[in-house]
Amino acid sequence: MRGEYRVKGAKNSALPILAAAVSKPGIHEIHDCPRIGDVFVMEEILRSLGADTCFEGNCLRADTRNMEGTVVSREIMSRMRSSVFLMGSLLARHGEATVHRPGGCRIGRRPIDIHIDGLSQMGFCVESRGEEIRCSGRCRGGRVRLPYPSVGATENLMMAALSGENETVIENCACEPEIADLQGFLRTCGFDVTGGGTSRIVVRGFSKGTHASGGAAAGDTMYFIVEDRIEAATYMAAVLATGGRAVFRNIRTEMLEEVLGVFKRMGAAIRSFDDTIEIIAPEKLKSPGIVVTSPFPGFPTDCQPQLMTLCTAAGGLTTIREEVFESRFTHKKELAKMGANIDICGKNAIIKGGLPLKGAEVSAADLRGGAALVIAGLSAGGETDVRDIYHIDRGYENFDEGLRQMGGIIERRTCD
Numbered sequence: 001m002r003g004e005y006r007v008k009g010a011k012n013s014a015l016p017i018l019a020a021a022v023s024k025p026g027i028h029e030i031h032d033c034p035r036i037g038d039v040f041v042m043e044e045i046l047r048s049l050g051a052d053t054c055f056e057g058n059c060l061r062a063d064t065r066n067m068e069g070t071v072v073s074r075e076i077m078s079r080m081r082s083s084v085f086l087m088g089s090l091l092a093r094h095g096e097a098t099v100h101r102p103g104g105c106r107i108g109r110r111p112i113d114i115h116i117d118g119l120s121q122m123g124f125c126v127e128s129r130g131e132e133i134r135c136s137g138r139c140r141g142g143r144v145r146l147p148y149p150s151v152g153a154t155e156n157l158m159m160a161a162l163s164g165e166n167e168t169v170i171e172n173c174a175c176e177p178e179i180a181d182l183q184g185f186l187r188t189c190g191f192d193v194t195g196g197g198t199s200r201i202v203v204r205g206f207s208k209g210t211h212a213s214g215g216a217a218a219g220d221t222m223y224f225i226v227e228d229r230i231e232a233a234t235y236m237a238a239v240l241a242t243g244g245r246a247v248f249r250n251i252r253t254e255m256l257e258e259v260l261g262v263f264k265r266m267g268a269a270i271r272s273f274d275d276t277i278e279i280i281a282p283e284k285l286k287s288p289g290i291v292v293t294s295p296f297p298g299f300p301t302d303c304q305p306q307l308m309t310l311c312t313a314a315g316g317l318t319t320i321r322e323e324v325f326e327s328r329f330t331h332k333k334e335l336a337k338m339g340a341n342i343d344i345c346g347k348n349a350i351i352k353g354g355l356p357l358k359g360a361e362v363s364a365a366d367l368r369g370g371a372a373l374v375i376a377g378l379s380a381g382g383e384t385d386v387r388d389i390y391h392i393d394r395g396y397e398n399f400d401e402g403l404r405q406m407g408g409i410i411e412r413r414t415c416d
């Protein structure tokens with residue numbers, strides 16, 4: 001594959017930001033918003049709560065002035081993990097929220113205990129009744145420390161703290177760039193949030209008697225979402241897997257340091273200037289040795305499946321240790337159908353690379369694993385049929401079109 005690609009807006013920014021729009025009544029224009037399944041579900045959630053939305057191109061306009069709803073239905077919650085963000089934003093707006101245990105990619109148990117414990121520590125009343133969770137009250141301020149730097153819990157608690165009368169300090173936060181982006185949006189809305197993107201976030205509340213909506217005077221906002229570092233890394237992996245070279249626009253190296261480091265260890269030549277990165281594949285990929293996934297700025301778990309595909313083509317033995325989710329190797333058995341030699345031992349995947357993959361019929365089981373199978377199909381001999389691609393459409397906008405533009409021989413078919 002070769003050519004140029006402009007990286008789109010980040011899925012994992014758009015989702016918390018759209019939820020956060022509930023916190024402040026107004027007309028919010030969200031630009032560079034990816035047209036993906038999960039965003040369409042979030043749009044449906046906002047409408048179910050009373051918002052008006054209009055999605056033109058990559059601009060999603062949400063009018064949240066008349067949103068009285070405080071209950072997110074079980075059906076919608078079951079479709080996407082990010083629906084959990086509505087806990088925080090509804091508490092900020094109305095002081096109450098009823099949600100249900102969220103669904104999402106089956107890559108682990110994915111409990112929400114850190115979210116719930118954090119809300120309780122902040123002074124909210126949280127009642128779990130089976131799958132339903134009711135929360136109410138307002139943030140009393142003070143200090144909350146996360147037991148693990150959970151991305152979603154950090155974002156949820158940031159939003160819930162907006163309702164506080166005092167200052168709330170959240171410690172041991174996740175530091176993903178998408179959290180700094182959520183802070184950017186909240187500050188654009190007039191909220192006083194600092195520290196986003198670091199492990200310590202401070203939210204300064206509003207005067208007595210007003211919820212966030214009262215505190216941040218109603219008004220309109222325009223916001224541009226940060227680039228999707230995971231989309232960029234996915235396309236870069238496709239270029240490396242097919243021995244190509246390409247230039248990526250709208251992506252800064254500081255979003256991908258660890259990933260670019262691993263690609264360089266595999267022999268890739270990488271040049272960057274401003275928000276452009278050029279990547280050139282080596283004649284033969286080398287094993288990167290041992291790669292461990294961890295919270296940002298470590299190697300992102302969302303790039304682990306794509307890396308596993310790459311390592312099947314790299315000479316030598318590679319160990320990938322998945323430290324973030326407990327069952328995020330579902331793509332391994334599908335890659336084995338293509339001839340990959342991979343052993344799973346607990347958290348470790350040991351890949352014996354160097355053997356060319358051969359085309360096969362495989363199925364996506366989650367978003368990033370599905371993308372990894374497409375990359376495998378592009379690099380394998382023969383034709384590969386990737387099924388259940390709705391998983392991929394949840395998180396990548398026009399994935400097949402983007403790959404085709406860069407020379408990938410790929411077409412979308414409706415199954416019989």
Ligand code: EPZ
Nearest residue numbers: 012082110111112113114115150151152153302324325367
């Ligand atoms: C976010 O999920 C991302 N999703 C995920 O991207 C990403 O893989 C993950 O962060 C880690 O970077 C969005 O931003 C929409 P976590 P999230 O809370 O917030 C455990 C993709 O492919 N945990 O940081 O759910 C959890 O089970 C998706 O784009 C608890 O135990 O991730 C996991 O093992 C997949 N209790 C670990 O922490 C909790 O209350 C990290 O989860 C919360 C999390």
